[in-house]
Structure formats: C-alpha cells, structure tokens
Amino acid sequence: MSSYSIGRRVLRKAAAPATAIALALGLGVALATPATASGTYTGKPFVYGDSLLTSDWDDEGIVDVRTHRTSDVTCLWQTILYADGYLPASAVDGIFDDQTHAATVNWQRSRGVNPDGSVDRATFARAGQRISDNGSADGYRNGRYQGTARSFLVRRPTEGGNWMFLPPGRGFVPAAYNWRTC
Numbered sequence: 001m002s003s004y005s006i007g008r009r010v011l012r013k014a015a016a017p018a019t020a021i022a023l024a025l026g027l028g029v030a031l032a033t034p035a036t037a038s039g040t041y042t043g044k045p046f047v048y049g050d051s052l053l054t055s056d057w058d059d060e061g062i063v064d065v066r067t068h069r070t071s072d073v074t075c076l077w078q079t080i081l082y083a084d085g086y087l088p089a090s091a092v093d094g095i096f097d098d099q100t101h102a103a104t105v106n107w108q109r110s111r112g113v114n115p116d117g118s119v120d121r122a123t124f125a126r127a128g129q130r131i132s133d134n135g136s137a138d139g140y141r142n143g144r145y146q147g148t149a150r151s152f153l154v155r156r157p158t159e160g161g162n163w164m165f166l167p168p169g170r171g172f173v174p175a176a177y178n179w180r181t182c
Helices: 003-031 034-038 072-083 098-110 121-128
Strands: 131-137 140-146 151-157
Touching: 072 098, 072 140, 072 151, 098 121
Parallel strands: none
Antiparallel strands: 131 140, 140 151
C-alpha cells in the first residue's frame, strides 16, 4: 500500500471528528448574543461595577427591542427615562416596547448619542455620568441618578459587584440581563 493511500485513509478517519469540532465551535459563535459576540460588554448576567460609580456603566451590554428586551436592565433603562421625563412611571415595567424605543431615541438625540433606539455601551456610559456617589454604608456603595425631572437611588457592593436600583413605587431591584422582576 502506498503512502498516498495510507494518508488518505488517515485523513478520512480524522475528518468526522474534525468536522464535529468545527461545527460545535461554529454553533457556539452563532448562538452568542450580539452583545457578547461584538465584545461590547463584560458578558456578566448583571450590570456590574468595581470602579467609580460614574464610570461603572461604560462596558454594559445592549438593551433594545431584540436583545434583553424583557429584563431588569430594561427596567433600569426605563427608570432612567422616567427620571429624565421621557416615560411615565406606569411604563416602567421591564419590557422594551415601542414606547420605550421612541423615548430612547429622543433621550439619545438630546444627549448627542447615536439615536438608534438601542441602549448600548455609549448610551449607558452617558447615563452613568449622571450618577452621584453618596458614599458607603452597610456594605454598599450608594449613589443617585440625577435626572432632569426626578432622581432615583442606585447601589452596588462596596468592593464591586452587581448593581441594584430603586424603580418608582418598588424596592431595590437587581439590574439583571436575564430575568425580569420589575
């Protein structure tokens, strides 16, 4: 048997496992969320921070009508829109609907952010500039989002961790991407 035949037989036996590995890797990339795939945020399941409160939101994920549409991070964004006078309290429900999209476009336009209606890293970073640091107490770093119409409280663990916020008429809610309790 020639070395050419042996080489072909080895390649044929290796082809199936190699194809399976390539398919699995490709499927993993295809199933990644747009925010994860594009590297626009940390990939953590919560809004997370461990630096200054005003710069903690500089690496957050996407929230819009397609991505994390129903989540507590959407509720956080709606609470920001409420504090800035773009949504009524009754619209703060954690569902990124047409009303939230339109309010987001208007908010972005008024702040010089790309008005595409998608809350991305740049939009979160701009909102984060409105947070004041109120110091530490009870193991939390406490802050306040100061909107143009009203404000609301935010906090995260002192040494870094998952953010929580106080939407209108509720207790503190964790800013989670993958569920909605708001």
